[in-house]
Amino acid sequence: DKGTYPHYMLKEIYEQPNSVRDAMRGRLSPEEATAKLGGLNMTNADLRSVERIILCGCGTAFHAAMVGEYLIESLAHIPVECEFASELRYRNLPTDRDTLVFVISQSGETADTLAALRESQRKGHRTLGICNSVGSTIARESDGGVYMHAGPEIGVAATKSFTSQLTIMTLLATLLGRIRYLSYAEGLEILANLERLPALVSQTLELDAQVAAIAKKYAKAPNFLFMGRQANYPIALEGALKLKEISYIAASGYPSAELKHGVIALVNEVTPSVFIAPRDAVFEKNVSNIEEVKARKGPVIAIGTEGNDHLDKVADEVIRIPQSPDYITPILASIPLQLLAYHIAAELGCDVDKPRNLAKSVTVE
Numbered sequence: 001d002k003g004t005y006p007h008y009m010l011k012e013i014y015e016q017p018n019s020v021r022d023a024m025r026g027r028l029s030p031e032e033a034t035a036k037l038g039g040l041n042m043t044n045a046d047l048r049s050v051e052r053i054i055l056c057g058c059g060t061a062f063h064a065a066m067v068g069e070y071l072i073e074s075l076a077h078i079p080v081e082c083e084f085a086s087e088l089r090y091r092n093l094p095t096d097r098d099t100l101v102f103v104i105s106q107s108g109e110t111a112d113t114l115a116a117l118r119e120s121q122r123k124g125h126r127t128l129g130i131c132n133s134v135g136s137t138i139a140r141e142s143d144g145g146v147y148m149h150a151g152p153e154i155g156v157a158a159t160k161s162f163t164s165q166l167t168i169m170t171l172l173a174t175l176l177g178r179i180r181y182l183s184y185a186e187g188l189e190i191l192a193n194l195e196r197l198p199a200l201v202s203q204t205l206e207l208d209a210q211v212a213a214i215a216k217k218y219a220k221a222p223n224f225l226f227m228g229r230q231a232n233y234p235i236a237l238e239g240a241l242k243l244k245e246i247s248y249i250a251a252s253g254y255p256s257a258e259l260k261h262g263v264i265a266l267v268n269e270v271t272p273s274v275f276i277a278p279r280d281a282v283f284e285k286n287v288s289n290i291e292e293v294k295a296r297k298g299p300v301i302a303i304g305t306e307g308n309d310h311l312d313k314v315a316d317e318v319i320r321i322p323q324s325p326d327y328i329t330p331i332l333a334s335i336p337l338q339l340l341a342y343h344i345a346a347e348l349g350c351d352v353d354k355p356r357n358l359a360k361s362v363t364v365e
């Protein structure tokens with residue numbers, strides 16, 4: 001039931017304070033200053049012997065994997081590789097014995113992801129699932145895993161399942177990090193920030209009216225560019241995917257610095273560039289990329305940080321998300337991009353919940 005919302009997608013976007021809370025419920029242990037993921041069916045000694053991780057999925061789940069790569073490498077120092085499930089199933093990837101494989105799937109029924117799971121198990125790797133649908137095929141066949149507990153997602157465009165996946169990636173990185181590099185105090189600090197996450201998501205949703213006004217202004221644009229750096233690069237890809245899926249506007253995502261390697265040829269007066277440029281270690285770098293776009297008269301919509309006015313001088317529109325650590329920002333930055341895609345599609349009169357040519361779960365190859 002959509003309740004008072006015009007579409008399931010909007011309802012699901014608004015459910016995110018609860019869905020991220022549910023992804024963490026019972027999984028934060030302040031006594032041990034770490035995250036607990038009992039469903040992995042792995043002892044700390046098992047986790048300690050993992051030398052490499054492969055994260056695999058399709059579409060939005062693949063973007064969550066890319067954020068996971070960044071988080072696990074930075075918090076746990078374990079080399080991570082992301083693979084499209086459709087590629088992994090046919091690629092003869094050389095893998096060591098101590099490689100742990102995760103397949104990520106909201107539905108738990110995606111044919112390519114299921115095939116990647118089976119191929120990985122055939123090669124003798126412990127293969128874990130990160131799923132939303134309880135009792136789905138991937139959940140049943142994997143050697144353990146983590147449920148998202150996001151509740152049913154009806155809109156074809158993944159929204160709350162994505163932020164749940166990102167939350168679980170942070171939990172996993174914390175757990176793996178605490179066994180290796182993170183101190184008790186560092187673990188506690190991450191937990192304290194995660195405790196604040198549902199409130200930060202609620203605060204970010206208050207940007208809705210501003211994003212809706214921006215969407216109205218740019219809804220007629222023929223194409224969009226999305227850019228970000230580090231863990232926000234996959235968020236740019238996800239922002240572009242959301243817009244393509246439901247509004248049918250051509251949109252592509254890039255690491256911001258790739259602009260000068262070709263993308264900038266697309267910049268013109270009618271092509272908006274959406275930059276994810278929070279106040280972080282690469283903020284100044286993003287600003288110079290924004291300036292390159294402005295110098296070519298490209299409209300810029302920037303996702304910045306509350307309290308940082310610097311972007312006002314360079315961007316046409318600035319959407320400010322709450323200040324947060326690097327492992328939380330991608331979750332918050334996703335929300336205005338979901339709302340932007342939603343309001344543009346609604347403005348264009350598209351069938352937001354059931355976009356053309358798409359199915360919620362792709363059970364054929």
Ligand code: M6R
Pocket residue numbers: 058059060061104105106107108109110113156157158159241242245360361362
């Ligand atoms: O159910 P899954 O997470 O395995 O689905 C994977 C993709 O098909 C899915 O994320 C798709 O890209 C969504 N429609 C994105 O909004």
